[in-house]
Amino acid sequence: MVFVHGPGRFGAAAWPHQHRLAGKYDCLFLRRHGFAPTAAPLPTDFQADMHIVLANLGEGGHVVAHSHGAISAMMAAVERPDLVRSLTLFEPACLSLTADLPATRAHRERLAPLYAARGELTDEQYLREFSWLMSGSRPGPLRTWQERREARRLRLQEAPWAAPLSIVPGLPTLVVTGGWEPLYEEVGEYLATTGAVHRHAPGHHRPQDRAEGHGLLAEFLPTLEQ
Known part of the structure; x- marks a missing residue:
């Protein structure tokens, strides 16, 4: 299971509640391009982020992403649908999909x-x-x-609406939004029209940090094994 962070915290620090999944899954907490802790920041590179995700998937796995990290998660699923078994997107900033809304x-x-x-x-x-x-x-x-x-x-950071995104038909996808910002609700509702499951959990822009948000992820994963 690969975790892709959004703005701010990165690596394992961006996913404090999700560490507990390591008892069942091989959890990898990535750092996106330009987020090395000891190096100078670099400009956004959507393609580089996508390849970081793909390089860590091995023979395939689940991808969990937050905010801007959802962009590279979706790009990875389009590039290699054989490797991405599911997407869980917390407050996805996939604004190129909803550019005209x-x-x-x-x-x-x-x-x-x-x-x-x-x-x-x-x-x-x-x-x-x-x-x-x-x-x-x-x-x-x-x-x-x-x-x-x-x-x-x-x-x-590049504007998220500049990312080259498209939908992956048939891929099991869970979208979790906080119900506080119309921008993210619009993305969640749009993805629901393409087959995603859209749920709400408290926690502002980081619902994964609350028990309710983490619980939605924990409940979603077993359904993929049925």
């Missing part, structure tokens, strides 16, 4: 100018404007090297 379109119109200008901004300037557009607040000065590194990584 209302919530995604509004999000793109709000964020696109900032993405276009990021080469002209410092990391701190970008972080402040991104936070303002996303949450209506601006963080204070960056005081530690970790904060500065995370700000750099954020500025280097």
Whole structure:
């Protein structure tokens, strides 16, 4: 079972509740391209992320992904449907699938100018404007090297609606959203029209960190063995 993180935490730290699955599954907690803990952040590379997922699947397995990590998870399933046995997507940022739907379109119109200008901004300037557009607040000065590194990584992230995505027909897929943000509900509802199971669990943008969200994953996996 391969776990693909979203923004912020990466590797095993991004999946604190899912470690318990290691008693039954061979669990691999990946780091996406540019998320090495001791190296400088790198720009988003959707293809590199996809190949990281595929390289860790061995002869095949289940893929569990969060937010932006769902992009490479879906790309891996399209590239090698013989290896990806199921997808579980928590709050998937698969916005290229819903580009023309209302919530995604509004999000793109709000964020696109900032993405276009990021080469002209410092990391701190970008972080402040991104936070303002996303949450209506601006963080204070960056005081530690970790904060500065995370700000750099954020500025280097590609817009999720730019990812080359398509649907994998017939693949067992569970989508879990938190019910707090129309953007992710729109993605979840769209994927449900393609055959995915869409469920809700509390936890804002990280429902996998709550017992309810983890429980949905734990209940979904045995159905794949029937």
